[in-house]
Amino acid sequence: MNIIDRRLNPNGKNLPNRQRFLRRARKIVREAVRKASASRSIREVDGAGVVVVPGDGIDEPHFHLGGDGLHQPVYPGNKDFVEGDRVKRPNGGGGGGGGAGAGKGKSEDEYQIALSAEEFLNFFLEDLELPDLERRKLSTTETEGIRRAGFSTSGSPSSISVSRTMRNSLSRRIALRRPKTEELAYAEDELARADAEHADPDRIEALRELLEQMRRRSRAIAYIDPIDIRYRRFEPLPKPTAQAVMFCVMDVSASMSEHMKDVAKRFFMLLYVFLNKRYKKVDIVFIRHTDEAKEVDEDTFFHSTESGGTRVSSALVEMRDIARDRYSSDQWNIYVAQASDGDNDPRDNAAAVHLLSADILPLVQYFAYLEVSEPGHGANASSLWRALETLQDPRLAQRAVNRREDIYPVFRELFSRDENVRGGAA
Secondary structure: OEOOOOOOOHHHOOHHHHHHHHHHOHHHHHHHHHHHHOOOOHHHOOOOEEEEEEOOOOOOOEOOOOOOOOOOOOOOOOOOOOOOOOOOOOOOOOOOOOOOOOOOOOOOOEEEEEEOHHHHHHHHOOOEOOOOOOOOOEEEEEEEEEEEEEEEOOOOHHHEOHHHHHHHHHHHHHHOOOOOHHHHHHHHHHHHHHHHOOOOHHHHHHHHHHHHHHHHHHHHOOOOOHHHOOEEEEEEEEEEEEOEEEEEEEEOOOOOOHHHHHHHHHHHHHHHHHHHHHOOOEEEEEEEEOOOEEEEOHHHHHHOOOOOOOOHHHHHHHHHHHHHHHOOOOOOEEEEEEEEOOOOOHHHHHHHHHHHHHHHOOOOOEEEEEEEOOOOOOOOOOHHHHHHHOOOOOOEEEEEEOOHHHHHHHHHHHOEOOHHHHOOOO
């Protein structure tokens, strides 16, 4: 008998059990998430949802009858046996059920797991990172710590500043002329001495009134008053982090089919989600190009219908000029990702290679070139691909993709923490 909980966890019920399951089956769930992402639309890639996990390889608690030991079964509604009768073990071994075909064949249960958007992205972007991020400039981007920020009149008891509280108490007692303990003791001694020496009754009365007055003032003016108490105050501490800019460059020429544009769009959307997940201070610049290039906003980058010829160097010139104007290489970590079908004007390849080697690669930490094509396209490399291969620069990586489901594996190669995974052209 197997016990399987197939509840969908409404309103977060049974959450601890679900989290334990995710930790135990992390590898299997991660593969299920990556498989599910291939069938999602661009805008759903970072959303919550249900993923299907195969049951094979996930052990479940279950009860079964052992082959040894003393068994005293109880049969409800028994009409055939009495105490002392021996019951024959059923065919098929311990725990086997009756009926035709019982226990025969192999089956596999599937599990549906509802993941939040945060959990989905954690699995989806696991083991990915911007490669070789250098801390060229530290910039305040988020608050992650705390620092001392003076004192306040309210707070928790554990934050009381004893030294500041006692200083305030002393200042207040001096200002209000509260008698010191030594002064009270001296007045009491004077009165006792006058009584012992049988001094003038007027002097004794005067000393007694002075002492009583000092005692009343001491009782009326507290040693420590609530207004004296000060608490150590803390405020969020902005912690520095490296700032980076990512240039997204896409060919939108007439040779780019809708399928290739869709593949490129999905790659950049994945990149966009990845960057916003990993970093709080990352600028993204979108550049579209045909034979002319221009910087556009995100909506235009993904949805504009403009088309024309192809001149890759125009996009590289636009990217170089923007970087020089707004993103100095000594202050910013610059990354570039370009998507194209490789159908570039052959006369422009030399100019593109020269721009990369002379102006762009010295500025950037990483340049990823993604060549898209139609499904079933052969392995013949384009003229642009072959031209870029001549650079042999470790900062330049090339990958080719022609199917939607290949986007994530290629993306993972380009941005893997493991240099052995992302190194070299494919």
